[in-house]
Amino acid sequence: MKGKSLVSITDFSKNEILRIVDLAADFEANPNQKLLDGKVVASLFFEPSTRTRLSFETAINRLGGRVVGFSDSSSSSTTKGETLKDTTIMVSNYADLIVMRHPYEGSARFASEVSSVPVINAGDGANQHPSQTLLDLYSIKKTQGTLNNLTIAIVGDLKYGRTVHSLLMAMSHFNPVFHFISPIELKMPDEYKIFLKNRNIKFEEHIEFGETINEADILYMTRVQKERFAEPMEYEKVKNAFILKNAMLSRSKDNLKVLHPLPRVNEIHEDVDNNLKAYYFQQAKNGVFTRMAIISSILGVK
Amino acid sequence: MELNKELKVSAIKDGTVIDHIPADNLFKVINILGLHSITNQITFGTNLESLRMGRKAIIKVSDKYFEDDEINKIALIAPQAKLNIIKDYVVIEKKVVEIQDEVIGIVKCFNPKCITNQEHIVTRFQLVDRENVVLKCHYCEKVTMPEHFTIV
Numbered sequence: 001m002k003g004k005s006l007v008s009i010t011d012f013s014k015n016e017i018l019r020i021v022d023l024a025a026d027f028e029a030n031p032n033q034k035l036l037d038g039k040v041v042a043s044l045f046f047e048p049s050t051r052t053r054l055s056f057e058t059a060i061n062r063l064g065g066r067v068v069g070f071s072d073s074s075s076s077s078t079t080k081g082e083t084l085k086d087t088t089i090m091v092s093n094y095a096d097l098i099v100m101r102h103p104y105e106g107s108a109r110f111a112s113e114v115s116s117v118p119v120i121n122a123g124d125g126a127n128q129h130p131s132q133t134l135l136d137l138y139s140i141k142k143t144q145g146t147l148n149n150l151t152i153a154i155v156g157d158l159k160y161g162r163t164v165h166s167l168l169m170a171m172s173h174f175n176p177v178f179h180f181i182s183p184i185e186l187k188m189p190d191e192y193k194i195f196l197k198n199r200n201i202k203f204e205e206h207i208e209f210g211e212t213i214n215e216a217d218i219l220y221m222t223r224v225q226k227e228r229f230a231e232p233m234e235y236e237k238v239k240n241a242f243i244l245k246n247a248m249l250s251r252s253k254d255n256l257k258v259l260h261p262l263p264r265v266n267e268i269h270e271d272v273d274n275n276l277k278a279y280y281f282q283q284a285k286n287g288v289f290t291r292m293a294i295i296s297s298i299l300g301v302k
Numbered sequence: 303m304e305l306n307k308e309l310k311v312s313a314i315k316d317g318t319v320i321d322h323i324p325a326d327n328l329f330k331v332i333n334i335l336g337l338h339s340i341t342n343q344i345t346f347g348t349n350l351e352s353l354r355m356g357r358k359a360i361i362k363v364s365d366k367y368f369e370d371d372e373i374n375k376i377a378l379i380a381p382q383a384k385l386n387i388i389k390d391y392v393v394i395e396k397k398v399v400e401i402q403d404e405v406i407g408i409v410k411c412f413n414p415k416c417i418t419n420q421e422h423i424v425t426r427f428q429l430v431d432r433e434n435v436v437l438k439c440h441y442c443e444k445v446t447m448p449e450h451f452t453i454v
């Protein structure tokens with residue numbers, strides 16, 4: 001994995017994914033390891049994303065590395081018209097690793113091709129956000145004890161949600177059963193269903209929660225956004241059908257955990273927060289350990 | 303007869319005849335093959351009648367033989383193109399074009415949010431469905447369908 005960019009979750013093999021997940025557990029047990037002494041990591045956020053940036057920068061600091069960079073493009077040279085190519089080449093002359101967030105899709109792949117140092121994609125538009133996926137997998141492993149043979153219900157915007165698609169691809173290594181719960185307008189695109197069929201992975205599609213909650217080991221919630229509907233009336237019809245309330249968990253499995261990539265709006269009612277099955281805040285915390293694992297693996301110090 | 307009309311565009315002694323190009327794509331084919339910047343003798347005809355295609359175009363390039371890699375670049379916009387390789391006025395070989403598994407620098411990505419539509423980046427696609435000619439962008443990972451092909 002040393003020297004390898006992480007642009008898309010498919011860049012990492014099953015074994016590499018497992019290695020990151022195991023390493024994240026190591027870092028959680030021992031979070032301050034000065035493995036990056038003398039290393040400089042560039043954190044290039046061409047669009048603001050405070051949550052992701054702080055998670056990466058915390059990971060770098062806990063590893064004892066230094067951070068240079070910018071937190072939105074108004075403070076960067078791109079406002080002076082510099083191309084992504086030029087910025088990337090310049091920064092790769094200074095730093096040992098680039099962490100990049102960019103509004104355009106494919107930007108991280110392109111940057112990884114012109115950079116002389118590895119690039120970690122911290123989100124390229126609606127395309128990929130692989131560190132989110134790896135932290136989701138770490139959260140699943142940590143709460144279930146395994147990644148294998150789990151029943152995973154994914155709820156909400158399955159059409160546009162990039163975290164959902166990456167999660168599906170990554171979990172496909174581990175023989176899961178999927179339940180897709182979404183409004184018809186936002187159902188899972190055919191290309192992902194074909195991907196699952198080709199790998200003999202079972203999935204069912206639903207237009208409401210129904211009994212599925214009671215079979216799941218993981219309930220992965222995402223937000224249903226009004227802007228995704230061509231007809232506002234269609235949104236009004238379905239908007240309450242995909243909100244999780246505490247009472248709905250009463251007959252769920254003991255090991256069930258509710259995950260959400262955050263930020264949430266109203267798709268998980270606040271009365272779920274005190275349920276021990278609510279895991280989304282710990283999930284966010286796992287992001288720091290997972291990113292420590294990713295960075296130290298790519299820099300070859302672990 | 304169709305054959306006679308083709309001959310009227312003028313026969314060549316040595317070189318390549320590219321036939322069955324959709325008339326609307328003639329100049330795109332010329333661009334993709336770089337024919338606008340070579341010094342060989344070139345004749346072309348367009349809006350010729352074709353029973354199969356309606357209106358077609360034909361290009362004759364003297365003293366030029368294309369590599370497969372080179373000629374296959376036109377397959378996306380002229381999938382039915384047929385090549386006649388000519389030596390001393392005789393057709394010595396016929397070829398058809400085939401879409402490459404990787405399509406580089408020919409079509410634009412249909413995704414307006416793709417980085418290749420923002421900066422000067424050579425586009426690159428994988429052919430993910432040969433039958434329906436579906437291209438997946440190497441950068442943004444979105445697919446572009448034939449009805450949305452725009453030549454770079």
Ligand SMILES: [Zn+2]
Binds near residue numbers: 411413416418439442
């Ligand atoms: Zn693209």
